[in-house]
Amino acid sequence: MIQFVWIIIKDTPIAGMRFIKLSDQKERERLEKFYGWLSGPISEFTGKVQDIIIEGSKYYYHSSNDVLFVVGTDLDETSIPSVFIPELEERFFLDFKEDIAARFNGKDLSQFRSINSNLVSLVKAFEQRKIEAKGKRKDLDAFEVLNLPTELQMVALVIVKMQVVTPDMVSQVSGLTVEEVDRQLREIYQRGYLFITTISNKSYYSIKPFESDKALGLITRRPAQIEPEESSETISQTPAETQPSQKEEIAPPIDLPQADSVLSSEMPSETVESAMMAPPDWDISTAGAESSFGIPSTESMDADLPNLVSTDTIQPRLVDATEPPEKAPVKKEVKSIKLKEDPIAKEIDQKHRATIIIPKSGFLPTNSLRREKAFASGKIRIPSEKNKDPFYLNTLFKKDLEHVYEALFMGDFIVITSENFALFEEETIDKLFESMKFLTPHRRLTCIKSKTFIHPKDADVIAIPKDLLKYYSWATVIDIDHNRIFGGKSSEFARNFVKRIKKITDSKEFMKEITSTVSVLLKVARDINTLKIEGHSPDLYLNEVKKAFGIAALDAGLSLSEKLIRNYKDCAYIAGFYIRKGLDIAVRAIIVGEPIVVIGDDPIDIYHVIEALSIFAPHKAINAQIWTANFAGIDINKFDIMGAQEGTDKLFKGAIKVAFKSMSCYGGPRCEFLHSFLRQMWRRRSKERPKFIREKVNEMINNANKVIQKFSSYKDRDPTKQEVRDALSAFDPNFGEFVIDLIKNEHSELASKIKNLL
Secondary structure (H helix, E strand, C coil), X not given: CEEEEEEEECCEEEEEEECCCCCHHHHHHXXXXXXXXXXXXXXXXXCCCEEEEECCXXXXXXXECCEEEEEEECCCCCCHHXXXXXXXXXXXXXXXXXXXXXXXXXXCCHHHCCHHHHHHHHHHHHHHHHHHHCCCCECCCHHHHCCCCHHHHHHHHHHHHHCEECHHXXXXXXXXXXHHHHHHHHHHHHCXXXXXXXXXXXEEEECCCCCCHHHHCCCCCCCCCXXXXXXXEEEECCCCCCCCCCCCCCCCCCCHHHHHHHHHHHCCHHHHHHHHCCCCCCCHHHHCCEECCCCCCHHHXXXXXXXXXXXXXXXXXXXXXXXXXXXXXXXXXXXXCCCCCCHHHHHHHHHCEEEEECCCCCCCCHHHCHHHHCECCCCCCCCCCCCCCCCHHHHHCCCCHHHHHHHHHHCCCEEEEECCHHXXXXXXXXXXXXXXXXXXXXXXXXXXXXXXXXXHHHCCEEEEEHHHHHHCCCCEEEECCCCEEEECCCCHHHHHHHHHXXXXXXXXXHHHHHHHHHHHHHHHHHHHHHHHHHCCCCHHHHHHHHHHHCHHHHHHHHHHHHHHHHHCCCHHHHHHHHCCECHHHHHHHXXXXXXXXXXXXXXXXXXXXXXXXXXXXXXXXXXXXXEECCCCCCCHHHCCEEEEECCCHHHCCCCEEEECCCCEEECCCCCHHHHHHXXXXXXXXXXXXXXXXXXXXXXXXXHHHHHHHHHHCCCCCCCCHHHHHHHHXXXXXXXXXXXXXXXXXXXXXXXXXXXXXX
């Protein structure tokens, strides 16, 4: 359904209505986040209707005569680009002249007050047509075509023959322009025929209902979208950094605060409010809609506006709505190995998908660092011994206890399992949970009982039935049925600790040993990270730790420091730490939109690498499958990046791969231009890198757009080799090769010409 409609001129919202219950503050936040995606003049959005997904809502937007029309919907809505926005624009320009934007001075908003009632009428009519369309569409066949007006019959015959069409496809067959075909198809639709769905910003018309978007077999990959039924979470962080300086040349945000300051200072408050609200004498309760938000404040916009560009500038392109569809590159179908039907694996695949937007600060989003933040801030809690048995774990298990203590000390994942799930209702599991919490005074554990798969980002210790155990091959496992511990890992530090506690019989002495051990571990880890953050060499300190506590404590402290450093280091550091070889291959894939698969054992590490790589895409949201144990049935072209279990390499033919074990990326071409970019990035301090990455990537996109605009001026004739060289001479010598990658998906012919002439 439609959630809201905005109409914007010169960065000033001149009209708007919302059709769901939403506070003014929430509506302002939505506008701010939407503006964070836009970059450059409104004229850039005059091509086809574009869309983005932000926090579970889809925003369709299109510019006509310098007026920006924005329609927010839920993820199931499909007919906005083909039906509603054309009607909205037509209605608006019936009431206002096409040069209204040129004449608008940003002050007199009262002239637009009447449009709000039209918005309500349009939305009501649109929703009513949807209701009538369900099961009430008339069949269109060769005989029924004769009942249509003569001017519509040729287009109608084409769709009867082809069954499923786009305006481009009919245009090629009929010889009519795409715009005329689109108009005729919409008129046929409004007469009660056809079904419409929108996929990847293309409108498909069919004489039969669409079972699902997948049934068409015509879908090309769009990085920033998730199918409605598959969307599980949206990771979106309001940036904490201040707005970049006005000296930035690349993709500056639209200056909405400036329009706000003019309105608030030069207009009476009543006029400002009524311009964005329903008219005072209009009963909105009967209209089924609420008046829209007020105009955002200057302070909030200055502080929080993200510096991102729209998802449709991910791959620069010419604004040419008539370009035939066959000119677009055809992706080869990826043949996957068919695995045995596995309902649990399918559930894992469906539930563990995300749209990732890295905050402007360049650090991992707070909600993904729950495990790291669960460690106390340098302080050790003294657990209460009342009604607690500190020896409970030692009593149950005589062997391999060091694996459990290693996991408890270092923040690794623990799985408790049994054939008999009824056992989980008894106090055994609860006592185990309490015992583990008692043994971790330096962190706070999240313990969960579950009959379904739990991602390690959501818990520290879980209790599950044994049929789920195969999905936790990397974890430390406690088998209740056989009183044994296996899996995971152990260190000399944990083994030494177990030897010491086996000699202890007094509970107070036991707790003293626990608190002193974790105190040393946490202090060493935190001190090492402090030295890293301040840029000092830790060598002298490491030698002191080695002398005072031994090599085992030093190694454990170093291992823990690498986990906790995620709290303090930017995403580029994390990506570079885990991808020591071929980082430019991964960065290239992220920027140009080729699928990447990160393969490893531990889903939490994979998850962090996926998020870390997302920093190299400030121009789009990353569509991620954060974990899959069974790849059967998943199309890699639906995602920018995927996380997969170790051993599934052969299931991802055609994808670029990041191997966790070898800390390398392979399967794609090297790029000297990006290699140089990464060298420059590493010369900067951690806090400076996010802004540098954001500026440079936006500069790449901006320069690619300049190249496209330059070559579009040649129109039908091919440029000469010298003209190609002249066009690229203003950029880095290696940019020519990279720009081919940037534009090849949307402009394959132009990319081929440049490649042949370079």
